[in-house]
Amino acid sequence: MTVTATHPLLFSGTDWDFNTIRRIYDAVEKVSGAVLGLDTYPNQIEVITAEQMLDAYASTGMPLLYKHWSFGKQFAHHEMIYRKGMGGLAYELVINSNPCINYIMEENTATMQTLVIAHAAFGHNHFFKNNYLFRQWTDAEGILDYLAFAKGYIAACEERHGLAAVERILDIAHSLMNQAVHRYPRRSRLDLKAEKKREAERHAHQEQVYNDLWRTVPGTPKTFRTEAAADRRRALLKLPEENILYFLEKTAPLLQPWQREVLRIVRQIAQYFYPQSQTKVMNEGCATYSHYRIMTRLHEQGSISDGAFLEFLQSHANVVMQPTFDSPRYSGLNPYAIGFAMMQDIARICETPDDEDREWFPDIAGQGDVSGVLKHVWANYRDESFLAQFLSPRLIREWRLFHIEDDAGQPALTVGAIHDERGYRRIRQALARQYDIAWQQADIQVVDVDLDGDRQLTLQHDTVNHTLLHDKDAELVLQNLAELWGYRVVLREVDPATGKLLKEHVAKAPQKPGLL
Structure with missing residues (x-):
């Protein structure tokens, strides 16, 4: 390919400064519009160190996230791998927010900074802003404010109620995060800024709402145990309910208001990540295809040198490499590889x-x-x-x-x-x-509550191909759920086609009702 230089080089060599980053960003922005017509949120570029990147890894890439011991564990794990040379770090990290926050490592060369800006600040950014799942389920405008609120609220709870009590409810809530999302659109779109403002109002009315619910328990159990009464009870509780943390937050009889708010914070964050789990191939495919087209055009117009373009191609080839099934590095299909290949196709x-x-x-x-x-x-x-x-x-x-x-x-x-x-x-x-x-996540729903008896909570797992839950995992998570609920919990695994009971798990009521 013959390249005719029509633009001055953006940089020479590997070194860069902030003026270089500005030139790179402006050039990438111009090319992304001309070549792909990308529509993005405003970008915020932040340069961070390797240690800060490790810290971002540990907190699932979210700035301002509350503290939890599991994040420290993840930090130690990634740091050990990185220090021993057993693995590298991502060149960038991008946050689905408005403005879109892009973290780039200070150790990157000028070529790599160009690549990651094209990949994250424009490829991922366009996908976040335009894909229907993100538009439906995430609030890019309010996520940063909500995270700041969540961090401050958790810290205040630790001071008031003790570190152990807050850590325990976070442990339990994290174990239920896969069952903490609404998988179908709600009537109104989530507004995280409004959520922060409504927190005080929710606390003022929480106990009244709870009393209205449990006041429906009749005094004569025999007259209540009818099919019509059971249907009315389930309708009152809006069962079945797939979002288990939502159900516990609204109806668990022994939780204190601050504990309900902690559950709400965890499930809002789980909901934020819900679209990302369903778009790994498309998201990385979009970003990888975008950076490939942008970098190629920058080279064609003479904005980056042949040497810089070769450096880019080597990195790009590593990203889209698909190990064969018999390779030690094989771990399934590489989302970068299959996504980029399909976009090219x-x-x-x-x-x-x-x-x-x-x-x-x-x-x-x-x-x-x-x-x-x-x-x-x-x-x-x-x-x-x-x-x-x-x-x-x-x-x-x-x-x-x-x-x-x-x-x-x-x-x-x-x-x-x-x-x-x-x-x-x-x-x-x-x-x-x-x-x-x-197929990726178990379909577990709350199906009934024995209001007039021992207040047993009943859940149902609709199996796929008769695939049952792992016994030990089910036992531990179910006991966590019983600790939140305060009473006995039963999980029934059934064949959804026939209704046949395949297995039943039982978690006994905690000896001391209520969390610490």
Whole structure:
């Protein structure tokens, strides 16, 4: 490729200063608009050290997060790996907020700073702002204020109620974070700024709400034990309820107001991360494709040298490398690799389709508007639907994908589909299913509460393919739940198709009701 320089070099060598970062940012911003038409939140670039990056790792990448012993444990773990040379650190960290906060390491070279700004400040930023899951479930405007409120509130609780009591309820709440999200849209969009303002009002009315609920317990159990009364009870409690922390926050009979607020803080943060767990392939694919196009254009126009571009290509190749199944580094599909490959493939289908592409993708084949198609995809899909819709037969062949059926009732594994005409759709469906949130996380819901008896809380796990929960994990988490509830808790694992009970777990009521 012949490169004709039309712009001065943004930098020379590996060193940089803040003026260099400003030139890089301005150039990347201009190219991202011209090449991809990206729509982003305003960016805030912060330069941090390796130690600060380790600290950010430990607190799940969230600034201003409250303190918890598990974060220190994570810090020690990552620091040990980093110091011994057993693993590196991310070149950047990006926060889904408005403004979008981008942390870049001071140890990065000028080329790497250009790469991570293109990747995070524009690729991830565009995805955060435009994907429907993030628009539906996260409040980029209010998350930073809410985190500041949460940190201050937890600190105040530690001073007033003691470190042990606060740490215990956080431990329990963290163990239930996977069951602390609303998976279906609520009537009103979450407003975290308003949540902070309403905290005092909630505390003023909390006990009154609690009394109104438990006042419905009748004095004569025999007249209450009817199907109609049970239906009325479940309707009053709005059961079944999939968000277990939400249910406990609103109805657990023995929790104090500050404990309810701590549960609310944990579940709001869990809800914030909910879209990210469903868009790993798309999010990284969007960011990686964006940085590749931006860096290539910067090189073509002469803004970065051949040496800097080669440095970028080496880093890019490492990011999108897919280890083979027999490699010690293999840990499943690399989301950067499969995401970038699919974005490149969609671009190819839009520009130079073949007959197979026209048959499989008639809506986009030969359309020519690559940026328009990709922005539509980034805005309207999640990993499961993205793979089910856009994984092409050509990519299945290039990646040599095939489907293995692992049936516990059979003596051996079976190859159910290979990369041929009969297997393409089955492979695509099987791979997409691996990214389905219903397959990734157990469907556990609160289904009943024995108000007129021993106040037993009953949960139900609708199994997938009769796959049961791990006994030890279920026992520990269920006992945590019983400690929050204050009474006996039962978890029934059932076959959703037949209603057949497969297994039952029981957590006894704590000897001393109520948390410390």
